[in-house]
Structures are given as structure tokens and as C-alpha cells.
Amino acid sequence: MPQSRSFSWMPLVGWVVLLGLVIPPGEGVAQQVQLPGSAIPQFVDPLPLLDVAVGGTIKTVVAGTGQEVFSMCEFKASVMPSTFVPAAPAPAYAGTYVWGYRSGASCPGTLTPLPTYTGPVVVATRGTPTEIKFVNSLPTLDLSNVLAWKNSTDQTLHWADPMNNGANTCAHAVMTNPPGTPPSGVCAQHYAGPPVPVVPHLHGGEVPPVLDGGPDAWFTSDASHQGHAYYSKDGTALKNYAIYRYPNKQEAAPIWFHDHALGATRLNVYAGLAGAYAVIDPALALPAGLHPVGLQQGAGGTVDYLVPLVIQDRMFDTTGQLFFPNIGLNPEHPFWIPEFVGDTIVVNGKVWPYLNVEARRYRFLLINGSSARTYELSLSGQPIWQIATDGGYLDVPVKLTKLTLMPGERADVIIDFAGLAGKTLILGNTGRTPFPKGAPPNGATVGRIIQFRVTPSTLAGDASYNPALGSALRPAMPRLANPATGTMNVITAKTRQMTLNEVLGPLGPLEILVNNTKWDGKRADGSVRTDFTAVTVGGVTEYFSEVPNEGDTEVWEIVNLTADAHPIHTHLTQVQLVNRQNFNTNKYAKAYAAAFPGGVYVPGYGPPLGYGPSVASGLKYGGNPDVQPHLQGPVLLPESNEAGWKDTIIMYPGQVTRIAVRYAPTDTAAGISGNYPFDPAAGGHGFVWHCHIIDHEDNEMMRPTKVVPKPGAPRTYVLSTDY
Numbered sequence: 197m198p199q200s201r202s203f204s205w206m207p208l209v210g211w212v213v214l215l216g217l218v219i220p221p222g223e224g225v226a227q228q229v230q231l232p233g234s235a236i237p238q239f240v241d242p243l244p245l246l247d248v249a250v251g252g253t254i255k256t257v258v259a260g261t262g263q264e265v266f267s268m269c270e271f272k273a274s275v276m277p278s279t280f281v282p283a284a285p286a287p288a289y290a291g292t293y294v295w296g297y298r299s300g301a302s303c304p305g306t307l308t309p310l311p312t313y314t315g316p317v318v319v320a321t322r323g324t325p326t327e328i329k330f331v332n333s334l335p336t337l338d339l340s341n342v343l344a345w346k347n348s349t350d351q352t353l354h355w356a357d358p359m360n361n362g363a364n365t366c367a368h369a370v371m372t373n374p375p376g377t378p379p380s381g382v383c384a385q386h387y388a389g390p391p392v393p394v395v396p397h398l399h400g401g402e403v404p405p406v407l408d409g410g411p412d413a414w415f416t417s418d419a420s421h422q423g424h425a426y427y428s429k430d431g432t433a434l435k436n437y438a439i440y441r442y443p444n445k446q447e448a449a450p451i452w453f454h455d456h457a458l459g460a461t462r463l464n465v466y467a468g469l470a471g472a473y474a475v476i477d478p479a480l481a482l483p484a485g486l487h488p489v490g491l492q493q494g495a496g497g498t499v500d501y502l503v504p505l506v507i508q509d510r511m512f513d514t515t516g517q518l519f520f521p522n523i524g525l526n527p528e529h530p531f532w533i534p535e536f537v538g539d540t541i542v543v544n545g546k547v548w549p550y551l552n553v554e555a556r557r558y559r560f561l562l563i564n565g566s567s568a569r570t571y572e573l574s575l576s577g578q579p580i581w582q583i584a585t586d587g588g589y590l591d592v593p594v595k596l597t598k599l600t601l602m603p604g605e606r607a608d609v610i611i612d613f614a615g616l617a618g619k620t621l622i623l624g625n626t627g628r629t630p631f632p633k634g635a636p637p638n639g640a641t642v643g644r645i646i647q648f649r650v651t652p653s654t655l656a657g658d659a660s661y662n663p664a665l666g667s668a669l670r671p672a673m674p675r676l677a678n679p680a681t682g683t684m685n686v687i688t689a690k691t692r693q694m695t696l697n698e699v700l701g702p703l704g705p706l707e708i709l710v711n712n713t714k715w716d717g718k719r720a721d722g723s724v725r726t727d728f729t730a731v732t733v734g735g736v737t738e739y740f741s742e743v744p745n746e747g748d749t750e751v752w753e754i755v756n757l758t759a760d761a762h763p764i765h766t767h768l769t770q771v772q773l774v775n776r777q778n779f780n781t782n783k784y785a786k787a788y789a790a791a792f793p794g795g796v797y798v799p800g801y802g803p804p805l806g807y808g809p810s811v812a813s814g815l816k817y818g819g820n821p822d823v824q825p826h827l828q829g830p831v832l833l834p835e836s837n838e839a840g841w842k843d844t845i846i847m848y849p850g851q852v853t854r855i856a857v858r859y860a861p862t863d864t865a866a867g868i869s870g871n872y873p874f875d876p877a878a879g880g881h882g883f884v885w886h887c888h889i890i891d892h893e894d895n896e897m898m899r900p901t902k903v904v905p906k907p908g909a910p911r912t913y914v915l916s917t918d919y
Contacts, residue, residue: 228343228513231283233539234640236512238548239647240277244312245544248501254544255299255316259326263439266316267331268394268417268469269303270295270340273313276516276547283514292516293341294545295334295467297396297453303333306341312545313468314506318453319489320444322477325918327429327441330396332417337389343513344520345463349387350531352379353895354715355459356393356414358421362736370528371720371800376701378527386531391416393457394464395423398442398473399604400451400586400770400843402861404874405881407440407919408767411458411898412736423458424734425881429919441919445873447862448477448488449588449770449841450561450606462536462567462890466520468545470565472504483669485661486583491559491610494659502559502608503551507601509538509569509642510547526701534705535568535891537629539638543646550647555617556658559583559610564601568889570631570761573599573645575611576621581663584608587770587841587862589670593663594837602631602763604844604888607837610663617652630760632848674866675772676749676856679839682775682831684856686867689748693816693823695788696847696887696897698758699799706799708758708887708897711818713741713802715898720800727807727819731902733880741807741819742885742901746876746909747869749858753816755823756847757785762892763844764853767883768876768903770841770862774854775831781850784826791821800896823852844888859903871909877902878915 245252257264272291280289291309298304299316320326337346351357351366366383378384393416397409406413412425419436426432429439452472455464476488485492490501511519522531543549564571573580580596583589586606599607613621623645628634637643661667675685694711717728717739724730728739744750751774754764789797791804791812798804803819805812814822832851841862847853864870886898913919 228347228517228519230519231512231514233642236540236547237277237279238644239550240279241546241549243544243549243551243646244314244546245503246317246501253311254314254504257299257316257318259318259320261324263327263329264299265301265329265331266297266299267301267303267333268295269298269333270335270342271304272306272309273545274309274311275313275542275545276512280516282516286515289516292512292518294518295342295464295469297469297471301331314545315471317472317474317504320442320473320475322444322446322448322475322479325441325443327439329437329439331437332392332394332415333436334392334394334417336391336418337387342467342518344518345467346386348463348520348522348531349460350524350529351383351385351387352529353459353532355894356423356457358391358393358416361421362423376527379530384530391418391420393421393423393460394455394469395438395457396440396453397456398451398453400449401442402446402768402872403442404878404913404915404919405876405883406879406915407442408883409440409456410881410884411456413438414457424736426734427879443873443913443918444475445861445913446475447588448480449475449586450584450608451475452563452606459894462894463520465565465890466567467518470506472506472561472563480670483661483667485659486669491557491660493655497659500558500660502561504544504561504563505646506544506563506565507571507645508542508565510540510542511538512540525704526706528701528706529895532895533891535630535889537569539641541642541645548644548646550649552649552651553613554653554655555613555615555650556653556655557610557612557614557660557662559608562599562601562607562609564603564605566603567891568603569629569642570600570602570627571625571645572627573601573623573625575623578611578621581610582607582837583610583663583669585837585840586843590837590840591670591672592666592668596837600627600846602761602844602846602888603890604763604765610661612664613648613650614658616650619650621648621650622646623648632761634760673840674862674864676858676866677772677774679773679834682833684751684774686749688751689745691751691753691816692742693753693755693813693818693820695803695820696754696756696758696762697799707895708892709800710886710897710899711741711803712800713899714800714896717741719802725802725807729902731880731882731900738900740882740900740902742899743904744859744901745904746859746871746906749856752855752857753823754847754853754855755779755784755820756849756851756853757781757788759849761849762847763888764847764885765844765888766857766885769857769859770843771845772856773834773838773842773845774856775833776848776851776853777831778828778851779823780826780828784823787821787826827852871906873911874913875905875911875915877905
């Protein structure tokens with residue numbers, strides 16, 4: 197069947213090896229030769245820490261009522277180990293060219309490399325809006341030294357396409373040409389620029405749609421072009437910046453921000469455009485020894501600030517510059533690769549660092565910032581206590597021996613190093629690629645994340661919060677679903693059943709879709725379904741299928757028809773995992789294909805049935821044959837550390853994953869139809885939901901949604917007044 201596959205295509209490291217580890221030069225671009233990760237020294241340099249810690253270098257911005265300015269810049273960072281020696285005849289290593297968010301209106305020079313490209317980390321207070329002016333100060337491509345961007349753009353994707361004002365003529369040619377047709381002319385070339393499109397997205401933010409940093413809200417570094425959904429607090433005239441004023445009304449949560457430009461997210465994030473954003477709530481009574489941004493040695497005692505661990509896999513060339521494979525599997529997309537997985541681990545912008553810790557408790561915020569790699573993390577048998585998920589604190593700590601994180605997921609954890617003085621521990625990774633049934637990681641390279649060197653404690657006793665005691669972390673959260681039974685606690689307005697689909701070419705994936713529908717809702721022939729909703733923003737009309745009502749709680753049943761797991765991310769909402777359940781993939785695939793015209797699966801056609809509920813769909817929305825007759829075995833309950841608010845959920849192959857999605861703030865009581873302090877459709881904009889394997893979202897695995905505002909709902913955060 198085209199929508200599923202019976203083989204696992206070779207991970208990209210393998211493809212690159214077969215293809216000689218060389219990226220051929222584009223016009224005016226230097227050739228790159230990959231440096232194997234096994235040739236890079238490990239655990240040479242210390243982990244970059246927050247600058248509020250002794251010797252820390254990651255900028256910490258405590259947001260107030262004034263405006264913060266973050267410039268997106270190109271600079272050099274000391275990513276490689278200090279003992280790294282480039283291959284002759286290259287000069288001595290003087291840093292890796294990267295892109296990153298820098299606090300302030302100016303960019304650093306490139307003569308002296310910065311210690312890290314990671315950050316900044318914003319600490320925002322609940323109830324106090326944070327205004328940030330994001331300035332695109334990236335150089336034009338002809339002046340950029342980030343070869344991974346120059347060498348790896350693919351204009352056959354549906355992408356920002358700045359020089360053609362988003363026309364996407366190359367992507368349309370792919371849709372209309374016969375299968376297997378290679379592109380020609382400019383479509384067969386990398387994007388030459390000159391400007392670079394960007395847009396910051398506050399991942400996990402409970403924000404109005406114009407502040408979401410949607411994929412079509414991009415803007416360029418030379419202020420010459422912008423996406424049709426562009427927004428800035430000071431108006432929409434062409435400019436190289438956007439001003440976003442975030443409400444910060446949501447519960448305390450470890451969210452983050454990263455680039456989200458349409459069809460170029462994988463490249464912008466790979467170059468370094470990501471930072472953390474912690475919402476703290478002074479009114480939340482935390483247990484003794486737990487501080488909003490760390491651990492505390494008793495009431496009023498010393499604060500040990502949390503340690504961010506932004507985990508990314510990368511490749512480098514023999515001179516220490518970023519390397520990104522660019523040889524596509526199928527002729528339709530000459531440069532796009534289905535899933536990038538690197539052979540080198542970078543934490544907080546440093547290759548395989550170490551961290552000196554004392555024999556006591558530490559709090560870490562883990563962010564999977566990789567493009568596609570899943571991590572299964574363990575620490576030499578030591579317990580890892582998770583205290584918060586994507587959307588905030590769990591009710592009680594959860595003891596783990598292995599922590600699984602797919603791209604986009606976060607975990608706030610505590611590790612106790614007591615009794616380990618003198619020992620050296622390595623945070624290991626056993627996550628397979630593709631996950632969960634692909635190749636295991638190389639234990640000598642990507643199977644190792646960071647080294648901990650444990651020294652004796654300088655404290656007379658550790659008075660910080662002890663998760664092993666199991667004391668409550670917060671007042672019990674509203675429960676839309678009961679994780680102990682895998683059932684709903686509240687009445688739902690709709691059940692939607694939607695699919696994850698992979699469209700295969702002869703050599704591997706051509707594109708990946710949610711509910712067999714392309715991003716804009718149009719079919720390959722340009723036709724549009726009559727049961728989709730037309731939404732026009734900035735003169736561009738797109739067609740939405742998910743149009744929920746503010747205040748409603750819905751159950752989404754995601755039927756994964758692909759061979760791999762996908763981290764599905766919903767913008768605006770934090771959701772709760774209800775349960776998972778296996779289904780007979782062969783029988784359901786036959787019933788699914790038979791529902792299409794002619795009884796054969798049609799890629800990008802949309803769901804085969806009418807989108808509304810019908811007998812064939814089991815009275816569910818989504819337009820797919822009911823999976824119920826093909827379910828196998830009992831429902832599978834959420835893991836204990838999944839029983840909280842999540843904005844990114846792992847959807848395993850061969851399973852239906854059910855999530856409770858409520859279009860109201862997370863602190864709204866269960867069973868109550870709440871509303872946001874802002875109009876969730878202000879400006880006519882919507883949100884998106886997508887796979888957070890960034891290579892997938894860059895090639896169609898993303899769909900827009902629009903929330904219908906509740907009539908007469910009170911608003912305290914108003915467009916053109918508050919933002």
C-alpha cells in the first residue's frame with residue numbers, strides 16, 4: 197500500500213556513507229567533506245551553563261514590562277572540542293559558523309567565537325506580558341558562511357519561496373508532473389537568495405494566532421519580502437523584524453521558541469535558531485526545596501539554578517563547519533531528505549561536553565531539539581525523576597529508569613548524585629532510528645550524550661526538594677481524561693479520527709501527510725473539497741478541515757499508517773493523552789484504500805469519505821473508515837510521565853493514539869467550557885498541527901486549524917490594544 201511501508205529505508209548516515217560523505221558544491225559554494233563523528237574527541241570541554249551560574253555563558257533574560265530585542269545573527273561559536281584539529285590544509289579551528297538569537301540590537305563579530313549558539317533563556321512571569329522584537333539580522337545568502345543552508349535548500353517543497361512571493365511554482369510542478377519527473381531549470385537548483393526567511397514560534401505558548409509565529413508569517417533579512425500571514429505589533433509594512441507581545445496567561449511551563457519558516461524550518465533550526473522560554477508563576481505554592489527556576493536549599497536558602505540540556509544531533513565537515521546531507525532519495529525532490537539523523541551529539545551548543553556535579557540533587561530541563569532523532573535516555577541505572585512535562589508540573593514526581601523524548605518534547609527532571617562521589621557517569625541513549633524499530637544508535641557515538649563527573653558535596657546536607665518522597669508538586673490539575681483507566685472524564689463535543697500517511701516513491705518517502713491532506717487543503721489537480729472551510733489571510737486562501745469551537749473538548753484519534761513513530765504537535769493547545777490501542781494494519785489499510793474512488797489509495801486526495809460523521813466513519817469526524825472493527829487488544833494506558841499537559845505526543849506505528857484536546861486555558865476546570873483571554877481567531881489567522889520531525893513538517897506533514905470564538909466571551913487581551 198502506498199500509505200504504509202513494509203521496509204525501513206536506510207537512515208541518512210548510511211545514505212551519506214554510500215554517497216561518499218561529500219556535498220557537491222553549488223555555484224560559488226565550497227565543497228564539503230564530512231568528518232565522521234567517531235573521529236571527534238568526546239568530553240573535552242565543559243557544558244555551557246546559564247550565565248546566572250558561575251562561569252555560565254547562556255544568556256538569561258528575566259523579562260519585565262519593557263521590550264526585549266532578540267537579533268537573529270550569524271556568528272562563530274566554539275562548537276567543536278578545544279582539541280579539534282581541522283584537516284590540512286585548513287587553518288586552525290576558529291569556530292563554527294552558526295545562526296542564533298542574540299539578546300540586543302547588534303550582532304557579535306566573527307573574529308572571536310562565542311562559547312555557544314544556544315539561547316537565550318527567557319524567564320517570563322505569569323500575568324506579565326513579554327514583548328520581544330525579533331530582528332532578522334542574518335546576512336544575505338551570498339555573504340553567509342553557513343554552508344548547510346546554502347547546500348541543502350529544496351525549492352520543490354511547498355516553502356516560503358521569498359523571491360517569488362510565495363508562488364511555489366516548483367512545488368506545483370512536482371504535483372502536476374508525472375511521477376518520477378526530475379525538476380528542471382531553477383527548480384533543480386538550490387535557493388540562491390539573497391534574503392533568508394525566518395519567523396519565531398513560541399512552542400507551547402497559549403497565545404493569539406497572530407503571535408504564534410505560524411509558517412506563513414515569515415519575513416526576510418533585507419525587509420524586501422514577507423509571508424502573507426506576517427504580523428508585527430507596529431503594523432504589517434515591509435520590515436526585517438516582528439514585534440510579538442506574549443500574554444503569559446498560561447500556567448507555569450517549560451516552553452521554548454524556535455524558527456518555523458514554511459519549508460525551511462529544518463535548515464533554520466539546524467543552523468541554531470532556538471531558545472528556551474520558562475513561564476513561572478509566583479502564585480503557585482511549590483513544595484519546600486523547589487524553586488521556580490531550580491532547586492533551593494531550604495526556605496530562603498541558596499538557589500541552584502536548573503541546568504538546561506538542549507540535545508541535538510549534528511554532522512560536521514573536516515574543517516569543523518556544519519554539514520547537512522542534500523542528496524534526495526527520489527527525483528521529485530533532489531535535495532530534501534526524509535529524516536536527518538546526525539552522527540555527533542551537541543548539548544547546549546557544545547559537542548559531547550562534560551559537567552562537574554557534586555554528590556547531591558540537580559534539576560535539568562531537557563529539550564529534544566533534533567530534527568528527527570528520538571532519544572531513550574538512561575544514566576547508568578540511576579533513577580531520573582520527572583517533575584514536569586511540556587505544559588507544566590505533574591501532580592507528583594515520576595521515577596524513571598529510561599526517559600523517551602521525540603523532537604519537540606521537553607522534560608523537567610531531578611537527578612540525585614548522592615553517594616556517587618568519585619564516579620563518572622554517562623547519560624546514554626538507546627533510541628532507534630527510525631523510531632522505534634530502526635537501527636540502534638552507535639554506542640560509541642550517538643549512544644552517548646553527556647558525561648557527569650561527580651565530586652564530593654560541599655553541603656552539610658541537601659535540603660532541596662527530594663522527589664523520592666513523592667510529595668505533591670502542584671494542586672491537582674484538571675483531568676479531561678483519567679490516565680489510570682484510559683477513559684474520558686468529561687463530555688466531548690466531537691471525536692475526530694485522522695490518519696498519518698507516508699507517500700512512497702521507488703527509493704523512499706516522497707512526502708508525509710496528516711489525514712492524507714496537503715498543507716493548503718488542495719488536491720494535486722488544484723481542486724478543493726466542498727466540506728473544507730475556506731480561510732483567506734493576506735489575500736491567500738487556504739482550506740481548513742479542523743475548525744473547532746472555543747471551549748469545546750474534542751477527542752482526536754490519530755491512526756498511524758506509517759512504519760514509524762511521529763511526535764505530533766498541536767499549536768495553541770496543551771492536550772492530555774487518553775490511551776493508545778493497536779489495530780490490524782493490513783485489514784484497516786485494505787478498508788481504507790477501498791474507500792477511495794476506484795478502490796485505490798490516492799495520495800494527497802484528502803480523507804476518502806466526507807469529512808463529517810457518517811455510518812462508515814463510526815459517526816466520527818475526519819472522513820476515514822472507522823478503525824473500531826480492526827482494533828486489537830486492550831487500550832494501553834499513558835506512561836506515568838505522560839499523564840500531564842503535553843503539546844507534543846508520540847504516535848506509535850500500528851496504533852491509534854487518542855488525545856483530549858480542549859480549546860480553553862489549561863487551568864479551566866474539567867467539564868467547564870472556558871475561553872481564552874484573547875480572541876483565538878483575531879486577525880483572521882489560524883494555528884497549525886503537525887509532525888515535529890522537522891524534515892516531515894517541511895514537506896507537507898502539517899495542517900492549519902482555526903478556532904471559532906465563543907460568542908460574547910470576555911476578552912482581557914485585545915488585538916490592537918494589548919498586542
